[in-house]
Amino acid sequence: MKLVTPPRVSPQQFDAAMQAMAGVVGKDWVMASDADRDAYADAYAPGPQEQWPAGAAVAPASVEEVQAIVRLANEHKVPLWPVARGKNLGYGTAAPRMAGSVVLDLGRMNRILELDEKLAYCVVEPGVGFFDLYEEIQRRKLPLWMSVPGNAWGSVIGNALEHGIGYTPYGLHARNLCGIEAVLPDGDLVRTGMGAMKDNPAWHLFPMSYGPTFDLAFTQSNLGVVTKAGVWLQPAPESSLELVFDIPNAEDVSWVVDTIAPLKISGLIDQNVFIPSWLGKMVLKGQRKDFWDKPSAIPEWRVQELLKEHKLGYWQVALRLYGEEPVVKAKAEIIKAAMARNLKARAAEHWWHTGDPINAYETTMGIPSAVPLQMSDWIGGRGAHMGFSPVVPATGKHVAEQMQRSRKIIDSFDVDFYASFTIGGRFANNVNMLMFDRDQPQQIETIKQLFNALIEETAKAGYGEYRTHLGWMDRVADTFDFNQNALRRFTEKVKDALDPNGIIAPGKQGIWPSAYRDSAKEGRA
């Protein structure tokens, strides 16, 4: 990809900035060739990757190097786009929101600084991936479990900062962050919470500051560069039981949510409960063309045939309990009785006890895997996906209405309906997975129009998304419209005060510093 420089920066000025940064990190860690720009592009871009081009990438190895790079970025007016490991697949990968931004790749900062078995937490740098942390825990034989997202190739901190979700009792990953260290846009260094006191041993244990608490202000944020964080871990349970319920019909999701959500809110169920529709299972069984060989959406009669042929319910709830065996048994009886009010078929039960093997795909037991990405093969070719992900209250009524609304829109675009709901407490997170082939321009155009329609209609009904791709960050930000987008106005005031040159991640989540606000109209999908 040829060089695109940031606004008001000439190629010569850009080159001077890169040379200055090479003086900090070494010339090999400034990556500014056409091939480097390709590697930092959005591999799953809906449409040409050139829509979100990085100018270059710089990879510091320490907090001090991050500070020096941030100061140089101010001096040269070259904005940075920080990524932890750059594996935010489906949301933009490592690519920046604003063209020409320099990706600040923190992948080399990959030390596990603390791993505390007694208080069940770790302190890690942004380059530490889920696989790295999992293997270190295994090597030290510590009784600790992690919570992992569907694609666990990425960074522990990066996923938490992006509000990633897992399927264990620690599944709200941003809530596991406790005590953050961040480089501010002027190069200053701050520690949140008890870490504001030098060497305070409760830094990663008490989740609030003395005074305003800023930890979450650094998530989905361009207010600083997080350089380390405490992350809470789950003490390994003595036993675990998985209850698998096949739920026959689409409309059953309503009673399923009304049955499970109260048990989740009361604490009887402690994991985030994932309710995927049948297509979630089918994508692992082959390619779409093996089951439906037309470009049009799989029709309802064929869906019903496939459910029969493959002995699948429309939904599957694989619910997992954790703890001492008598407690787990007692909880299981309560859940089974509650489900039996609407479901005749009994749950399949899979027990695990300490010492039993755990297979490589047990996401609900915190095993990291990239296998869910296999779904990109469903479409074939250069398969890619995007998720439309609104949040709704965890009641059957809200969930059913949301499903009907998105299904109607998706059907009207003749696209396959592939939904899931995750009950994370008082809310349900609805992900509508949209899969496409990057080499089929018509498919991409359809998906883009569909995405816009989903955002608009869902916002009209009163709901917003929890996360989105680069190309829709502004459109989704627009939907948060209370008092003329007061929250965005507030955040932009804070942004301008902290970052007058606007050099940290301009446009992240629709927050534009005044220095680049005129670029907000660019790069929209």
Next chain:
Amino acid sequence: MKHLSVVAAMALLAACSQQDQAPAAPAQAGKGPPPPPPYQMRPEAPTGNRLAGGDGKTLFEYHCGYCHLTGGMGTNLLTKQRMMAGETPEKGLLANRADLTADYVKQVVRMGKNAMPPQTRVDLTDAELDAVAIYLGRAK
């Protein structure tokens, strides 16, 4: 064979690659696919200067092992692909391939292929990629 499910293929592959463990019970007709494989640990992170490269096998297992060891996403997709090309399931593991050239390995790593995104020079430095390409590139 063509419609052998990925799950079955990867479990079969897992059974093939666990010779040092207790033999898995053979899958019986009508009982569904054998269980998924256990998690395969990667080697510890190589120490030293990443710009100087290192041992190709270790670097491959550490940096590519997320997807290309037993049970990984890349292995699963390649197992299906190789079996459809009439080869045995263990050819789904890149380490078992004899038909890859070093240049091809470098190209796929940097450019990506199908479901695989391109890898940056932070993911794998040029010197590390050279070592991995020599390790995997057994075809001339």
